[in-house]
Amino acid sequence: MRFLxxxxARVHPRVWDALRxxxxxxAPYDGDALSARLDEAFGALFEREVAVLWVATGTAANCLALSAMVPPHGGVVCHREAHIEMDEGGAPGFYLHGAKLMLAEGEGAKITPGAIREVIDPIRDDVHQVQPHAISITQASEYGRAYRPDEISAIAGLARARGLGLHMDGARFANAAAFLGVPAAEAAGDVDALSFGCVKNGAMSAEAIVFFDPALADVVRYRRKRAGHLQxxxxxLAAQLLAMLDGDLWLENARSANAAAQAIAEGASERLMHPIEANEVFIRLTPAERETLRGAGYQFYDWGADAARFVAAWDSDLGEASTLGQAIAAL
Amino acid sequence: MRFLxxxxARVHPRVWDALRxxxxxxAPYDGDALSARLDEAFGALFEREVAVLWVATGTAANCLALSAMVPPHGGVVCHREAHIEMDEGGAPGFYLHGAKLMLAEGEGAKITPGAIREVIDPIRDDVHQVQPHAISITQASEYGRAYRPDEISAIAGLARARGLGLHMDGARFANAAAFLGVPAAEAAGDVDALSFGCVKNGAMSAEAIVFFDPALADVVRYRRKRAGHLQxxxxxLAAQLLAMLDGDLWLENARSANAAAQAIAEGASERLMHPIEANEVFIRLTPAERETLRGAGYQFYDWGADAARFVAAWDSDLGEASTLGQAIAAL
Amino acid sequence: MRFLxxxxARVHPRVWDALRxxxxxxAPYDGDALSARLDEAFGALFEREVAVLWVATGTAANCLALSAMVPPHGGVVCHREAHIEMDEGGAPGFYLHGAKLMLAEGEGAKITPGAIREVIDPIRDDVHQVQPHAISITQASEYGRAYRPDEISAIAGLARARGLGLHMDGARFANAAAFLGVPAAEAAGDVDALSFGCVKNGAMSAEAIVFFDPALADVVRYRRKRAGHLQxxxxxLAAQLLAMLDGDLWLENARSANAAAQAIAEGASERLMHPIEANEVFIRLTPAERETLRGAGYQFYDWGADAARFVAAWDSDLGEASTLGQAIAAL
Amino acid sequence: MRFLxxxxARVHPRVWDALRxxxxxxAPYDGDALSARLDEAFGALFEREVAVLWVATGTAANCLALSAMVPPHGGVVCHREAHIEMDEGGAPGFYLHGAKLMLAEGEGAKITPGAIREVIDPIRDDVHQVQPHAISITQASEYGRAYRPDEISAIAGLARARGLGLHMDGARFANAAAFLGVPAAEAAGDVDALSFGCVKNGAMSAEAIVFFDPALADVVRYRRKRAGHLQxxxxxLAAQLLAMLDGDLWLENARSANAAAQAIAEGASERLMHPIEANEVFIRLTPAERETLRGAGYQFYDWGADAARFVAAWDSDLGEASTLGQAIAAL
Structure with missing residues (x-):
């Protein structure tokens, strides 16, 4: 009963079929027939022209996308707890050649135009201070919170007004879109590039970088090779991505994961640290309570001293999730 | 009839089985049981203690290995036509933070202690010139030539004498080892790190970086994550590597590819540009001759104006290869 | 009446003499007779063996020193308002190839072992998080506060215990040493490298990087050239540094500046934001009060909405400083 | 009798006066009145609008200029013996974040459109090979050869046709312009940026980066600070540059140096390795002959086994140079 x-998670059977x-x-690299279909397939999903590149990891997707927006002497505004800041081993420093992450505050690991302005407005426009060149938001956020379309619009408006690029880390984009119940185009909004996550959602080793500004893709093609990410x-990789889009498997899988998260949360409403808007559940639990749950066979991560994080995947068993929810309720 | x-090439059935x-x-990342077996499995193959990391591409393997040997202000001696110089989109510049490739000459894209000294001896030991910190050799070379154990020893001796690291790009290490007919340990010799190639030899997406100096692996663990290569x-990836080692599949596949290359070369002995010591065949062919072969359904790359490169893979059909050899003989 | x-500030007459x-x-570069005298001259000052390199700016001094302690995948702990974080245009990101600044809190822009531990203790020792490799402290701090010898010892002890390098940004080291009234060796303490500032203290264009660990200097010699800082x-540059040491001009100048700062502060004790331990004076002043002072001919920087920063230099007129102090008292 | x-060399008295x-x-940094005059002063010299930044070294000037033209994944074509390739300690790798120098051949360390095409035409326009983004030429070249205006035009034409930036390393621009006897504008031609050297020509520590495309300067302002070169x-620094322009001191000094070089060469016409078009003299001299000259008190560098390099400076004594020429003739 793994909710780590x-x-x-496992690879979805339809992804396996596509791989075989x-x-x-x-043709090698991205000269094959499947890679050639990506732009069209994602274009249909996002209802506009896009250029799409596959890579193996979300870290590579995020950092390659940003590398086309931010010069080495620039900066990227993101949340203080964003994955690019906290969990990518300094990859942005590597891919952006020393550009700076500029950390904004915000509830649920989401940022707002106000929080962004609090970071960038005090920056004097002189050479002594790093200037912002892009904003990166995470859909769903590190705490499983989804940006609403109007929230993204507001950030995109600020980005445009200040001449900043806008990137979306969508490692769990599917979960956010499934929760929001809006078309993919609205769940992404007016960003310049989206890291469209698949690995957490049923794929084996493929993420898509979706460029809504195709000029960025032209740069990233070179940077992907240079980073050793052109397999x-x-x-x-293309096969995995197409399988995820085919018949909206990406959405189906995300719905399963989200449903399991809801089932866990149901028994824990008093304890919830964040509303459940994707597939992550953060719950206040004492060490003793965590021990009880672990004794019952549940696997999960501690989150600080008095809380725990449960993550449901596309292949989580809904029954197990419900039972876990009940076990939490019974604590 | 692809000899491009x-x-x-296809993925070997035993690799597919391992993947499934x-x-x-x-556990995620490299915390799983299969990844945990790599050091031992490769240690058995190379008959000494090793630390092994998986990555998805040869470019990443080469550059990560070198990044632990060469500071940003240093240099790497390699052949003028080495893959890291010619075909990796500048990846060494990225991974080594601007360190310099120092290009040596040598027949068949192999280098010798003499050729290395011709590059490094004129370098004044002052701060105005980039100082060498490592040597990189390719087994088999870009022209399908294999380094003999004594040749590697001689280079390793020079490396030690000058305090330089020694890296081996083994994208086609298996083909060289199969040709040499010596144990893996001798085909690698006394290098500090080896990019042990599997993707060209029956795997899907996994290469091994074999560190004979485990301290290098400790650095590369961080660098791999930082480069977005920690899947x-x-x-x-571990499963693919273990499947390649299991029952010496790596050697079996390489022998098949080498045999097909020999079969092609048999009909072309007068035209051969390089002895066949791996799975690549470089043949002098006029444009008209190339057209004839292509008309007969053979696919291959031009190599300059008057030559062509044929590459056999583990799944090349030996009969097709022989027929191609005869077709060349008949030109 | 410039206190900006x-x-x-002007160049001291004895520095002019040395320049002429x-x-x-x-001999060019650092092969000249004056450069050759630096190690000995600074060794005498710091009462131990040192290796000394000149550079033109404090930014170069700080970043070159750190570049020898921190790999590209590492991090440096410093105060949230340290110069390297706030005012060097992202130079650490450039010189350290994307390494990360890890920001600690602390009153008066000083950090303590406790504040450092608050930053580094939560860092999991895994590849997903950037690991600290050095600490950088500023003597005197951005708010003109001096580290006492025992405070430095405590930080140095922590650095040693954790295997971290220790760098001191001494852009105003002279002012701190003059205030502390201790030998230079004690004002620096057990750091590995010190950016010994001279430009703010009577020189024209020379700072010294003093390496107490000479192995670091061997690396930085290459890095200095590579950064275009080997003039x-x-x-x-050597002449300026020697002139500053000669007859303790560095200390004499710092005492003048400190005295002028004290004179300004004398009239403003109620308004002081920080104790005066160097040559900077931060005073709470309303916009109207600032206007009054500016109307009287004083030049200074605003510090946020309700404060101002006055900086005294070696050539500040003590009479002017006293008059300013009286003008503030009279507000 | 130094011709090393x-x-x-010494600092010119008029530069000393300007410094004092x-x-x-x-105002600090480049906010002062002298720095503010640079654009106009150089604009008058080059008869067009320019943006000018000071830096302390030619290495910084070259690399900062190129950093605004070439992305980290790009390349710069230059001569195999260009200063940026041979003598800057890998600074281009640092400033350009790993971009690649692409080495062209050419007599006298000059390159031609043909030589450039030999480098760039074989580069496949795919992601596996680094693509050229700029060309860098040296006026006068490493062997003291001057590009004629029509030669520069031809290279500039190629650069424009291929969308490449064009940079001129003018460490000895003054000597080339003095030799050519054409206006500065013609000696620079249609390049995008020029490193206008002064340190070798009578200044103490200032070079000008002259941007004929002012947009490049806007980027370099940030990069200069980030590199620790904003003093x-x-x-x-501005004072030195203005003094060099004032009354065409730059030209006067270069003429003196060139005349001394001519005087040396006069006695060595049979032995000259390159025509004298600036202030450098390369002469075939056996070890014994070199010993004779050194015995007579002349200082110079060996140039390989059978040659020597003599460099005249603005303050070289013409009589000494003539005597040296006669001594060579008498060998």
């Missing part, structure tokens, strides 16, 4: 994370079907030799058998 | 490259067997959820479902 | 900053005396041609006529 | 180099005149306090007392 969604990032080690891609076996027959084809020779790219057809296997 | 080995880097888009790895599906069940496990969440690392068990699938 | 000390960084545009250095005119006659000599051909280095003798003029 | 021009880079350690700049002593009085002013607080920038007025002293």
């Amino acid at each position: 994370s969604d990032n080690a 079907a891609a076996d027959a030799g084809d 020779s058998k790219g057809r296997f | 490259s080995d880097n888009a 067997a790895a599906d069940a959820g496990d 969440s479902k690392g068990r699938f | 900053s000390d960084n545009a 005396a250095a005119d006659a041609g000599d 051909s006529k280095g003798r003029f | 180099s021009d880079n350690a 005149a700049a002593d009085a306090g002013d 607080s007392k920038g007025r002293f």
Whole structure:
């Protein structure tokens, strides 16, 4: 009964089928027939022209996307607890050649135009201070919170007004979109590039960088190779992405994960630290309570001294999740 | 009848089996049971203690290995036509933070102690010139030539004498080892790190960086994450590597590829540009001759104006290769 | 009546004399006779063996020193308002190849072992989080506060215990040492490298990087050249540094500046935001009060909405400073 | 009788005067009155609008200029023996974040459109190979050869046709312009940025980066600070540059140096390795002959086994140079 994370979950059977079907030799790198279909497939999903590149990890997706928006001497505004700040081993420093992350505050690890302005307005426009060049938001956030379309619009408006690029880390974009119940285009809003996560959602090793500004993709093509992320058998990454889009598997899987998270949360409403808007559940639990749950066979991470994080995946068992919810309620 | 490259070949059935067997959820990143077995499995192959990290591409393997040997202000001696110089989109510049490749000459894209000294001896030991910190050799070379154990020893001796690290790009290490008919330990010799290639040899998306100096691995663990190359479902990369080692599949596949290359070369002995010591065949062919072969259904790359490169893969059909050899002989 | 900053002050006559005396041609770069005397001269001051390199700016001094302690994938703990974080245009990101500044809190822009531990203790020792490799403290701090010898000892002890390098930004080291009234060796304490500032203290364009661990200097020699900071006529930089040490001019100048700061502060004791331990005076002043002072001919910077910063330099007129103090008292 | 180099020569008296005149306090960094005059002063010299930034070294000037033209994943074409390739300690790798120098051949360390095309035409326009983004030429070249205006035009035409930036390393621009006898504008031609050297020509520590495309300067302002090259007392650098322009001191000094070089060469016409078009003289001399000259008190560098390099500076004594020429003739 593993609720540790969604990032080690199984690969969905339809992804396996797509992988096997891609076996027959084809052109190397991204010259294959499957990679060639990505722009159209994602364009249909997002209802506009896009340029799409596959990579193996969310860290690579985030940092490559940002590398096309931010010069080495620039900065990126993000939440203080954003994945790029906290959990990517300094990858933004590497990919952006020393550009600076500028940390904004915000409830639920979401940022607002106001929080962004609090960071950038005090920056004097002189060479002694790093100037912001982009904003990065996370959909869903590190605490499983979803940006509403109007919230994204407001940030995008600020970005445009200040001449800043806008990137969305969508490691759990699917979960946010499933929760919001809006088309993918609205869940992404007017960002310049989206890291469209699949690995946590049923794929094996493929994420999509969706460029709504295709000029950025032209730069990132070179940077992807330069980062060692252009795989020779790219057809296997493209196959995974297409399988995720086909029949909206991405949404179906996210709904399963979200439902399991809701089931866990149901028994814990008094203890919830954040509303459940994706597939993560943060619950106040004493050490003793955590021990009880672990004794009952549940696996999860501690979150500080008095809380725990449960993450449901596409393959989480809904029954197990409900039972967990009840076990929490019974504490 | 594709002899374009080995880097888009099919995935070997035993690798597929290993991938499927790895599906069940496990710890993320490299915390899984399969990743934990790599050091031992490669240690057995190389008959000494090693530390092994998986990555998805040869470019990442080469550059991460070198990044632990060379400071940003240093240099790496390699052949003028080495993959790191010619075909990695500037990845060494990225991973080594601007360190310099120092280009040596050598027949068949191999270098010798003499060629290395020609590069490094004229470098004044002052701050105006970049100082060498490592040597990188390629086994088999870009022209499919294998370093003999004594050749590697001689280079390793020079490296030690000058305090330089020694890296081996083994994208086609298996083909060289199969040709040499010596144990893996001798085909690698006394290098500090080896990029042990599997993708061209039957794997899907996994290469091993084998560190004979484990202290280097401790640095690269951080650098791999920082480069976005620490995949969440690392068990699938470990599974591929273990499958390649299991029952010496790596050697079996390389022998098949080498045999097909020999079969092609048999009909072309007069035209051969390089002895066949791996799975690549470089042949002098006029444009008209190339057109004839292409008309007969053979796919391959031009190599300059008057030559062509044929690459056999583990899944090349030996009959097709022989027929191609005969077709060349008949030109 | 300029109290804007000390960084545009005049050059001291004895520095001018030294510059003129250095005119006659000599060996280029740092091969000249004056540069050769630096290690000994600073060694005498600090009562231990040191290796000393000149550079033109404090930013270069700080970042070069740190570049020898921190790998690109590492981090540096410093105060949230440290110069390297706030005012160097992202230079640490450039020189350290994307390493991360880790921001600690602390009154008066000073940090303590406790504040450092609050930053580094929560960092999990895994590859997802950047690991600290050095600490940087500022003597005197951005608010003109001096670290006492025992405070430095405590930080140095923590640094040693955790295997971290320790750097001191001494842009105003002289002012701190003059205030503390202790030997230079005690004002620096057991740091690995010190940016010994001279430009704000009577020099034209020379700072010294004093390496108490000479192995660091060996690396920085290459990095200085690589950063374009190895001037051909280095003798003029060495000349300035030697002139500053000669007859303790560095201390004499700092005492003058400190005295002027004390004179300003005397009339403003109720308004002082920080004790005066160097040559900077931060005073609570309303906009109207600032206007009054400016109307009287005083130049200074606003410090937020309700305060002002006055900086005295070595050539500040003590009479003017006293009059300013009286003018503030009369507000 | 030093003919080792021009880079350690004395500072011209008129530069000293300008330095002393700049002593009085002013705004820090480049906010001073002298720095503010640079654009106009250089604009008058080059007969067009320019943006000018001071830095302390030629290495910084070259690399900062190029950093605004070349992304980290790009390349710069230059001569195999260019200063940026041979003598800057890898500074381009640092400033350009790992971009690649692409080495062209050419007599006298000059390159031609043909030589440039030989480098860039074979580069496939794909992500596996680094793409060129700029060209850098040196006026006068490493062997003291001057580009004629039509030669520069031809290179500039190629640069424009291929969308490449064009940079000129003018460490000895003055000597080339003096030799060519054309206006500065013609000696620079249609380049995007020029490193206008002064340190070798009578200044103490100031070079000008002249941007003919002012947008590049806007980027470099940030990069200069980030590299620690924005000096607080920038007025002293601006003063040097203005003094060099004033009354065409730059040209007068270069003529003196060139005349001395001609005087040396006069006695060595049979032995000259390159025509004298600036202030450097490369002469075939056996070890024994070199010993003879050194015995007579002449200082110079060996240039390989059978040659020597003599460099005349602005303050070289013409009589000494003539005597040296005669001594060579008498060998």
